[in-house]
Amino acid sequence: MIVYLLCFILFLTGLYGVLTKRNIIKIVIGLSIMEFSIFLFLVLVGYIENGIAPIIKEGQQSPVFVDPLPQAMVLTAIVIGLATNAMLLAMAIKIYRKHKTFDVRKINSLKG
Amino acid sequence: MNGMTSIVKTVTRIVVGVIFIYGVYVITHGHLTPGGGFAGGAIVAGAFILLVLAFGSDVLKLKTKEEGSSVFESLAILLFLILALGGFILGTGIFLNNYFPKGIIGELISAGVIPLYNIAVGIEVAAALFTIFLALVIFKEESS
Amino acid sequence: MEITLSVILGFMIIGAIYALNAKDLLSALIACGIVGYGLVICFLLLKAPDLAIVQIVVETITLIIMVSVVLDSTRKELKEKAGTHMEGISKIYTRDVINIAAVIVFALFLLYFFTQAIDVLQPFGEHTTRMATAYIDGAAQKTGSANLVTGVLFDFRGYDTLGEATILFTAVIGVLTILRIKGKK
Numbered sequence: 001m002i003v004y005l006l007c008f009i010l011f012l013t014g015l016y017g018v019l020t021k022r023n024i025i026k027i028v029i030g031l032s033i034m035e036f037s038i039f040l041f042l043v044l045v046g047y048i049e050n051g052i053a054p055i056i057k058e059g060q061q062s063p064v065f066v067d068p069l070p071q072a073m074v075l076t077a078i079v080i081g082l083a084t085n086a087m088l089l090a091m092a093i094k095i096y097r098k099h100k101t102f103d104v105r106k107i108n109s110l111k112g
Numbered sequence: 113m114n115g116m117t118s119i120v121k122t123v124t125r126i127v128v129g130v131i132f133i134y135g136v137y138v139i140t141h142g143h144l145t146p147g148g149g150f151a152g153g154a155i156v157a158g159a160f161i162l163l164v165l166a167f168g169s170d171v172l173k174l175k176t177k178e179e180g181s182s183v184f185e186s187l188a189i190l191l192f193l194i195l196a197l198g199g200f201i202l203g204t205g206i207f208l209n210n211y212f213p214k215g216i217i218g219e220l221i222s223a224g225v226i227p228l229y230n231i232a233v234g235i236e237v238a239a240a241l242f243t244i245f246l247a248l249v250i251f252k253e254e255s256s
Numbered sequence: 257m258e259i260t261l262s263v264i265l266g267f268m269i270i271g272a273i274y275a276l277n278a279k280d281l282l283s284a285l286i287a288c289g290i291v292g293y294g295l296v297i298c299f300l301l302l303k304a305p306d307l308a309i310v311q312i313v314v315e316t317i318t319l320i321i322m323v324s325v326v327l328d329s330t331r332k333e334l335k336e337k338a339g340t341h342m343e344g345i346s347k348i349y350t351r352d353v354i355n356i357a358a359v360i361v362f363a364l365f366l367l368y369f370f371t372q373a374i375d376v377l378q379p380f381g382e383h384t385t386r387m388a389t390a391y392i393d394g395a396a397q398k399t400g401s402a403n404l405v406t407g408v409l410f411d412f413r414g415y416d417t418l419g420e421a422t423i424l425f426t427a428v429i430g431v432l433t434i435l436r437i438k439g440k441k
Contacts, residue, residue, distance in 0.1 A: 001374065001379065001380060002258065002262060003258055003261050003262060003265065003380055004374050004377075004380070005367070005370075005371070006262060006265040006266070006269065007265065008366075008367065008370050009269055009367075010265065010268060010269055010272060010291075012363050012366065012367075013269060013272045013273055013276070014272065016276070016359055016363075017272075017276040020355070020359070021276060023281070025281055025284070025285075025322070025325075025326060026276055026284065028322070029275055029276065029284060029285070029288045030276060032288065032291075032292075032318075033272050033275075033288070033291055036268075036291055036292065036295050039295065039307075039311075040265075040295060040298055043298075043299065043302050043304055043307065044261075044302065044380065045377065045383065046383055046385075046388075047302050047303070047380070047381060047383060048381065048382070048383050048385075049257075049381035049382065051303060052303065053146070053303045053304070053305055054392075054403075054404035054405055055145070055146065055402060055403050055404065056396055056402045056403075056404070057402075065392055065404065066302070066303045066304070067383060067385050067388045068388060068391070068392070068404045068405045068408055069387060069388050069391065069408065071304050071306065071307055071405050072405050072408045072409045072413060072416075073416075074304075074307055075148075075150060075306055075307055075310060075405070075409065076150075076409075076416060076417070076420045078150075078307070078310050078311055078314055079150055079237065079310070079314065079420060079423075079424060080420065080423055081314075082241075082314050082317070082318060083423055083424055083426075083427030084427075085318055085321075085322075086244045086248065086321065086427055086431055087427055087430050087431060087434070089248060089321060089322065089325050090247075090248060090430070090431045090434040090435055091434060092325060093248070093325060093328075093329075093435065094434060094435070096329045096330075101330075102329070102330065138309070142403065142406050143401035143402060143403050143406050143407070144401075144402050144403060145403065146305035146306045146309065146403065146405075147306060147309060147403075148306060148403070148405070148406045148409070150310050151306060151309040151310045151313070154309075154310060154313035154314055154317070155309075155313055157313075157317070158313055158316070158317065161317065161320065165320075182428065182432075185425065185428065186425075189421055189422075189425055192418070192421060193418075196414070196418065222400050222401070223399060223400040223401035223407070224399070224400055224411075226399070226400075226401055226406065226407070226410050226411065229410045229417075230406070230410070233417065233421060236421055236424065236425075237424065240424045240425065240427070240428050241317060243428050243431075243432075244321075244427070244428060244431055245317065245320070245321065247431050247432055247435055248321050248324065248325065248431065248435075249320070249321060249324040251435075
């Protein structure tokens with residue numbers, strides 16, 4: 001069970017980055033680290049000892065497959081994570097162009 | 113933006129065709145070997161991104177708007193929806209049904225309508241990633 | 257297997273802690289790459305080859321875009337601490353200590369409840385496939401594909417794939433709208 005605990009510590013590291021940092025790029029990195037820890041946790045739950053990858057080959061009698069359901073869910077989630085990161089970076093470009101800084105405490109004008 | 117040094121350009125001329133063919137192979141053999149639509153689409157997008165980064169956007173004469181790749185992406189997702197509706201009309205009235213004949217497992221032409229889904233999703237993912245790259249790295253639109 | 261995974265996870269945690277406390281933004285991005293590529297090795301050890309291919313290409317594309325955004329603007333971490341060093345040096349130290357103490361207390365609290373929550377799970381490596389048995393048993397005859405993950409993704413769970421394609425489409429529309437050229441007055 002120690003792999004699960006290490007996975008959760010990685011999640012807490014990402015959470016610390018999102019909550020306490022003031023630079024927008026550091027916030028994006030923290031969010032990315034949180035997503036990676038969740039992907040790893042889902043695939044860890046579905047692992048069977050001495051199982052093989054879920055692909056049917058010729059001439060095998062009753063193989064023990066690793067669970068393919070979490071893998072299908074994480075496959076979709078990886079591409080969604082990229083889409084979220086892209087939109088956050090587009091907003092970061094606009095913020096830098098207007099305020100000339102990446103600091104989130106100095107953005108306090110709602111106009112424009 | 114400028115291109116890179118001549119070593120990178122020479123290696124790119126040799127390698128980018130191999131990466132593209134490998135991506136198309138991973139897309140079309142998605143139901144036999146590991147891979148599928150998402151992985152193959154990302155590899156094809158990587159081949160195009162390498163081409164733009166190595167030679168610079170001036171040499172390739174990219175237009176000021178990303179028209180071509182967004183048109184490809186819209187057409188690909190339209191093809192996905194038409195295939196899914198085909199199950200509704202031709203099959204037994206279930207959306208996203210697998211209604212083509214399923215052949216022998218292990219052949220290239222088997223598994224019903226899944227290879228066509230793979231091709232549609234592969235083109236869509238490749239075009240979407242390339243459009244995002246162009247919009248964020250090359251064409252950071254200025255306000256006129 | 258557990259020892260190998262724990263060592264790789266340890267490297268990822270060290271890389272993550274360095275990435276969030278680096279003074280130079282470019283070093284922080286390269287340390288973020290450690291977490292991403294370590295995840296690829298973990299996926300290969302856990303017998304998931306589809307995920308490894310997708311993760312390695314998507315991580316590379318994300319790093320390229322982030323490096324371009326950082327190089328185009330500024331590379332320095334924010335420098336406002338230099339301004340407040342003059343007044344009340346003791347105040348800065350107590351604020352930092354209180355910050356770190358609060359973070360550690362909060363983290364221990366969450367960690368205690370997490371250990372309570374995973375008592376329900378089986379030990380690592382002895383997963384009882386209750387739902388997956390229904391998918392694996394007839395998958396070869398019902399879908400006709402040799403790759404089980406593709407069969408589950410496109411035949412049994414086709415709606416999720418349609419939703420994911422829609423999300424990618426919406427993300428492209430969003431990025432093109434945020435960065436659009438302003439129209440004429």
